[in-house]
Amino acid sequence: MTYYFEDFSAGRVFELGQCTVSEEEIVAFATRYDPQPFHADRVAAADSMFGGLIASGVHTMALYMRLFVDRVLGDSASLGSPGIDEMRWPTPVRPGDTLRARYTVASARKSRSRPE
């Protein structure tokens, strides 16, 4: 099925499933995009305040994005996103962690620039 504007009613919840993130992927992403030692360097991470590798927050967001595309956006009449209003990283994501994602529609309005 394809989701259209009308399908995104306020309060609707989409369960996005889950994914598991490996140490190899955490290090590969961080090496390219966020090479802070506690993301990209296993040995240095062990000596950091986190006590081991944790995923870049941008990586965590990217993992969510993939689940969102697979379950919702890839089957929608999406015209793109204007941005993000509030993103929080409450808990470190570590190698082998399984992340479960959920998308809840807070509100919906027609685009001012592309009302079609």
Next chain:
Amino acid sequence: MTYYFEDFSAGRVFELGQCTVSEEEIVAFATRYDPQPFHADRVAAADSMFGGLIASGVHTMALYMRLFVDRVLGDSASLGSPGIDEMRWPTPVRPGDTLRARYTVASARKSRSRPE
């Protein structure tokens, strides 16, 4: 030099330099993290409202993150980020585009949970 809390005074501006993003990288990132056709599929993208490939918004953010780490965060006494309050994607990023980044300190406060 290493940046400490005292270096992040409100209004201070850090120029983060620039980077150029290739079609190959746009497609690789999107294939893994944001496989919408206008990000991951050159042919489908040409038929989309964008008229060609554009980078995933998450990818654009990741490219900014790399510049930020290289110029500021990697040389700072950072304890991590609580999150992001407002992110906007005003203009599509296309293959070969060069992105220039700037970081401005809006305000600074001691962490409530880790005041050290």
